[in-house]
Amino acid sequence: MNELLQSLVRGLGTGSVYALLALGFVIIYKSTRVISFAQPALMLTGAVLVSYLVLEMNFYLAVVVAAMLVALLGLVIERTALRPMVGKPVFVVAIITLGVDIVIRVVINGFIGREVRQIGDPWRLDTFSIGGVPVQERYVAMVVTTAVIVTALFLFFNYTRIGLAMRATAFDQEVALAQGISVGTVFALSWAIAGALAAVAGTFVGTGAGVDQQTWIIALVALPAIILGGLDSIPGAVIGGLVIGVAQSLVGTYQDTYVPWLGQNFAVVAPYVVMLIVLLVRPYGLFGTPEVERL
């Protein structure tokens, strides 16, 4: 029982990080209809920035500054690589983001070097116990931060003018444009938000084990999460992220004992298996809108 609870806590913690990453994907997808394969690079950039900034300043301040810098990077990417491609097929734009991802990651890898960089977070691997179950502080921090960010995003989308503009753009770009909404600003803003979210997620990914050149792979786990939740659903992204996190953690805990023939490290690919099964049953995820097209 203890083992199960610990596994669940770990799953919710990593799941909320996936949720942050998934939110970035979904926000970009909703406003521009493009899946950004550059998200892993943005996440890595955030984590590496924090690992350098933390040498100069307080950790929390470092995270905020890093998030702002990565948001700026998101703006630059949107303006230089994606704005010229507005109206082109989505596949082409997606591949461009893949190219952006490669370029940024090579540059960032130069700053990581060969060894593992420490994030310098205050939680490290410290634990405290809730009713006899040891819980790592960092997982609690992840869940709380994600909850705060999701609430803030909810308020932003529902109660601010620009949030409303973003929802309108997601609904219908041309009509939004006709109503006087600057769709370009919306695109830029969604990239900035996604960048900031990726930076925060990257920081959490780096807690505990640190950041190395392989860390970026983790950001791709958010893809099964958004597929599970549905590409265009913000609640779906959060739920998908949590489900994928918990599933991965449970597989990691029990697969060795019950299904050892799946091989070591099966937990790493478990999210993709979940994704394939969900897609066979529900092609638009749990909360996605089925595409309706007219001829």
Add this chain to the structure above:
Amino acid sequence: MKRRLAGRPELYTSYEQEMALLNTHGKRVAVAALLALAVASPFLLTDDLLQLLAVGFVAAIGAIGLNLVTGYAGQVSLGHAFFLGVGAYTAAAISGDPEGQVIGYGITFLPFWLLAAGLVAGLAGLLVAPLATRLRGLYLAIVTLGLVFLGEHIFKEWSSLTGGPGVGREAAVPEMFGYRFDVDGAFLTRAQKLYLLMFVLLVIFAVLARNLARSAVGRAFAAVRDRDIAAEVIGVGLTRYKLLAFALSSFYAGCAGALLYTVTGFFDPGSFNLLLSVQFIAMVLIGGVSTISGSIMGALFITLLPRVTRELPALVPVVSAQSTGAINVFQIEAILYGLLIIGFLIVEPRGLFGIWIRVRNYWKAWPFSY
């Protein structure tokens, strides 16, 4: 079929003439010249270049396969690396040493293991296709991306077949009627033999693909790509052609995977990762979407690119040839992939093929601007 009229090169008197493989005089001359150059080059170039070109030809087979599904049929696949892996391991297992550490059946006859590799990969493609027929666009791209990760996991874990990560296994042995292509002979060196073998295979695969593309199947693929719903309404079976596109593309990938490592002789299960898929995507995009000659150009371009960047340290002193330097050739290579993909998509979406078309049209009208 009616005869072409002498002295009227632009006049076609039947549909067959217009759709012929070499429908203009210019194409006939150019193809003949290219073939002659390709056959002559083993005796003009050094062995290391020939080996690289042989790899490029095999990559071209794989790129043609990806172009069939992504370019012609419009189904985005990031899973090409998985099918390459399936082909490579099928071929290696069939031709492998039965006494060795890893699975092997000792049948080294090239056409046999090549076809088997293609067929097994094609079957794997058919297994994935049910997902593809239900999904469109980016959903499909993500699913095929997941496939690469699953494949990588299986290849790494199934060490009795693959030798396990860091160990690897020997690639398939290219042999036909007792003639070995991968050892130096009395008359030809290893690199020359492999070059000629891969060249002949590339020509066969390319002509097959080109014929497919200009037939009813190719037109059906294009219809599915351009507007799948409209295609279905006019009677193109979506499921059937998507299945066919995936199976064919995987067949090509399987054959390419089987051949790809016969040149280097050895391969590791970690090779079949996302980067390999991205390289093939880059070949197709840089070469030219939905053109066979473009795929070949793109594949050769991407394969020769590392060779060019290796020369950089001699020219630019800041660039280090070791992987430890601040700016090294490996980083530049990776950045170039990214920048080239972005650059081509923004500036010349039709790729190298498009550049060639522009050059050709310029000289067609020369000295007039149009």
